[in-house]
Amino acid sequence: MQPRRLIVEWLAQDRGGHLLLLFVLAAAVLVPICNLAVPADSPLHVSTYTVTLLGKYLCFALLAIALDLVWGYCGILSLGHGAFFALGGYAMGMYLMRQIGDRGVYGNADLPDFMVFLDWKELPWYWYGFDEFWFAALMVMVVPGLLAFVFGWLAFRSRVTGVYLSIITQALTYALMLAFFRNEMGFGGNNGLTDFKDILGYNLQSDATRIGLFLASAIALVLGYLLARYVVRSKLGRVVIAIRDAEARARFVGYKVEHYKLWVFVLSAVLAGIAGALYVPQVGIINPSEFSPLNSIELVVWVAIGGRGTLYGAVVGALLVNYAKTYFTGALPEVWLFALGALFVVVTLFLPKGLAGVVTLWRQRRGRRREAPA
Amino acid sequence: MKALDGLRATMRRDRVFDVVNHGRRPVRPGELDTRHGPILYLEEVTVSFDGFKALNDLTLYIDDGELRCIIGPNGAGKTTMMDVITGKTRPDTGTVYFGQTLDLTRMSEHEIAGAGIGRKFQKPTVFPEHSVFENLELAMQADKRVWPTLVARLSGEQGDRIDEVMHTIMLTEHGPTRAAQLSHGQKQWLEIGMLLMQNPRLLLVDEPVAGMTHQEIERTAELLNGLAGKHSVVVVEHDMEFVRSIARTVTVLHEGHVLAEGDMDEVQNHPRVIEVYLGE
Numbered sequence: 001m002q003p004r005r006l007i008v009e010w011l012a013q014d015r016g017g018h019l020l021l022l023f024v025l026a027a028a029v030l031v032p033i034c035n036l037a038v039p040a041d042s043p044l045h046v047s048t049y050t051v052t053l054l055g056k057y058l059c060f061a062l063l064a065i066a067l068d069l070v071w072g073y074c075g076i077l078s079l080g081h082g083a084f085f086a087l088g089g090y091a092m093g094m095y096l097m098r099q100i101g102d103r104g105v106y107g108n109a110d111l112p113d114f115m116v117f118l119d120w121k122e123l124p125w126y127w128y129g130f131d132e133f134w135f136a137a138l139m140v141m142v143v144p145g146l147l148a149f150v151f152g153w154l155a156f157r158s159r160v161t162g163v164y165l166s167i168i169t170q171a172l173t174y175a176l177m178l179a180f181f182r183n184e185m186g187f188g189g190n191n192g193l194t195d196f197k198d199i200l201g202y203n204l205q206s207d208a209t210r211i212g213l214f215l216a217s218a219i220a221l222v223l224g225y226l227l228a229r230y231v232v233r234s235k236l237g238r239v240v241i242a243i244r245d246a247e248a249r250a251r252f253v254g255y256k257v258e259h260y261k262l263w264v265f266v267l268s269a270v271l272a273g274i275a276g277a278l279y280v281p282q283v284g285i286i287n288p289s290e291f292s293p294l295n296s297i298e299l300v301v302w303v304a305i306g307g308r309g310t311l312y313g314a315v316v317g318a319l320l321v322n323y324a325k326t327y328f329t330g331a332l333p334e335v336w337l338f339a340l341g342a343l344f345v346v347v348t349l350f351l352p353k354g355l356a357g358v359v360t361l362w363r364q365r366r367g368r369r370r371e372a373p374a
Numbered sequence: 375m376k377a378l379d380g381l382r383a384t385m386r387r388d389r390v391f392d393v394v395n396h397g398r399r400p401v402r403p404g405e406l407d408t409r410h411g412p413i414l415y416l417e418e419v420t421v422s423f424d425g426f427k428a429l430n431d432l433t434l435y436i437d438d439g440e441l442r443c444i445i446g447p448n449g450a451g452k453t454t455m456m457d458v459i460t461g462k463t464r465p466d467t468g469t470v471y472f473g474q475t476l477d478l479t480r481m482s483e484h485e486i487a488g489a490g491i492g493r494k495f496q497k498p499t500v501f502p503e504h505s506v507f508e509n510l511e512l513a514m515q516a517d518k519r520v521w522p523t524l525v526a527r528l529s530g531e532q533g534d535r536i537d538e539v540m541h542t543i544m545l546t547e548h549g550p551t552r553a554a555q556l557s558h559g560q561k562q563w564l565e566i567g568m569l570l571m572q573n574p575r576l577l578l579v580d581e582p583v584a585g586m587t588h589q590e591i592e593r594t595a596e597l598l599n600g601l602a603g604k605h606s607v608v609v610v611e612h613d614m615e616f617v618r619s620i621a622r623t624v625t626v627l628h629e630g631h632v633l634a635e636g637d638m639d640e641v642q643n644h645p646r647v648i649e650v651y652l653g654e
């Protein structure tokens with residue numbers, strides 16, 4: 001019986017992923033049609049506002065996958081993953097700033113508006129290269145990846161784990177927030193980077209560009225999901241879970257635990273950076289509040305609600321909670337934070353494996369019932 | 375450091391023999407050398423926790439291929455000794471050598487594991503969410519660096535080896551079972567199986583029969599007896615009957631120090647041992 005149950009569990013996991021990918025691909029086909037081809041007065045029409053909203057959700061879903069890799073699979077509860085998302089966003093924002101060229105308020109082709117305002121004479125060195133899309137795209141991955149590498153190398157090597165690690169990750173994102181608030185940093189201070197005009201020559205305000213960004217987010221999510229799935233299904237994935245469940249045993253079996261943690265942490269940061277980079281052109285702004293510790297905590301809540309340790313669970317959590325957030329902040333704004341808190345408490349107390357855990361349990365029950373008469 | 379180590383190796387009293395004996399191939403550093411008999415040397419090892427000496431001037435040798443039982447009252451330092459050998463705890467003083475060339479006090483846990491020392495913990499620790507098969511797969515001797523592990527595929531030969539070990543530890547039917555669902559005794563066997571997958575030269579087994587049924591204890595004794603010879607095995611155990619059934623040489627540890635050593639009868643009739651055990 002046990003092997004069969006294991007296989008049922010297995011399929012249940014796979015099935016979740018398949019359904020999810022199907023759903024995303026269907027959205028990727030239908031949303032553009034309903035936005036561009038269906039007339040605005042039809043009930044089937046999807047407004048550009050909604051397209052952008054959906055695109056944002058997809059970015060959050062990718063971010064949730066990134067967190068799930070480190071938390072759900074490797075057991076590292078990062079409370080600062082928003083930092084990698086924000087850094088990816090800033091890298092993209094810098095490119096978009098450079099694309100403004102002389103169309104800014106001050107009409108200065110060499111310097112972004114906020115630098116002119118600060119009376120800076122020349123572009124700081126770390127802005128070099130961001131005129132080029134390929135360079136920015138590279139930095140979207142390199143900057144969060146590098147930070148994760150340095151941070152993880154120090155933390156994992158000194159065997160910081162559990163609550164302590166969570167606290168330092170939180171401190172990391174908080175420190176970055178304070179730093180990015182400062183004008184001298186050269187990232188626009190508390191206003192951040194905004195007033196973007198176009199991306200790769202396409203007007204950011206046009207419906208077609210919005211659809212393009214939505215599609216890019218959908219593709220990134222699908223690819224990110226497949227990559228994460230490949231990783232967790234590989235032997236490396238099994239080692240990572242082993243480290244989560246019995247770190248000392250993994251060490252004595254001969255795995256260099258720090259290296260594995262570091263690898264997953266960096267991969268996760270890179271995915272988070274990509275999510276942030278896709279997010280920024282859709283919302284049209286990136287500012288230090290993206291580093292806010294609260295954002296990172298919300299992200300943990302998405303994954304907890306969806307079900308950590310199942311990739312599709314993380315995605316479902318991100319989509320559902322963000323949809324609920326949009327709804328509540330529109331209808332009953334003062335209720336939202338309480339609702340989120342309550343949801344988190346309920347899930348941790350009663351559904352430790354999140355919604356995905358409920359699905360698995362349900363499938364197991366059904367599987368057993370079907371077995372019983374046989 | 376390398377040179378210093380080399381120098382130290384040649385300065386050791388028991389290595390002078392090598393230099394004199396020209397005909398033999400010198401042992402390269404980093405290679406296990408057991409030509410003088412012992413596979414493990416602990417000499418004058420002391421470990422203290424906040425002034426309390428868990429190991430106190432402990433000296434112990436384990437021969438290659440030997441099955442050694444270590445007994446001693448609670449808190450005697452048995453687990454601490456294993457911690458020292460596997461690199462989990464660093465001794466304050468003393469030397470710990472694996473063969474004649476590998477200084478275990480300078481190696482990290484995974485290096486020690488790689489050099490051929492496997493360990494079963496006092497509390498059975500397997501990977502609960504993985505199946506029996508996967509547990510053995512993860513323990514298998516292989517390139518354990520990150521990138522090779524990402525792309526690793528199980529070869530037929532490796533699969534056979536896993537099946538063989540599953541047979542040895544009597545879990546053949548449980549290949550796909552999640553380890554968390556195994557009985558306590560089966561978990562202990564699985565853990566021993568995981569050690570075997572690493573092809574260790576030396577197995578350290580901490581309380582293998584704790585919580586086992588009588589039948590399981592007998593089968594465990596058979597299992598460990600079958601391993602001696604091919605591997606050196608050090609077993610820590612409280613269960614006297616079990617120790618009697620597997621022991622050739624028994625070492626009694628007390629307050630971090632060797633109290634007596636010999637075969638089971640000698641040890642049981644040793645006055646100090648009787649005093650310590652009955653005095654409790």
Ligand SMILES: Nc1ncnc2c1ncn2[C@@H]1O[C@H](COP(=O)(O)OP(=O)(O)OP(=O)(O)O)[C@@H](O)[C@H]1O
Pocket residue numbers: 423427428446447448449450451452453454455496
């Ligand atoms: N990390 C530690 N910090 C402080 N004291 C410790 C530590 N580890 C072990 N000790 C102490 O060292 C002594 C030896 O412990 P150890 O676990 O080696 O005993 P043991 O012989 O394995 O006992 P048991 O039969 O109960 O397993 C005990 O008194 C224990 O309390």
Ligand SMILES: [Mg+2]
Pocket residue numbers: 452453454496580
């Ligand atoms: Mg012990």
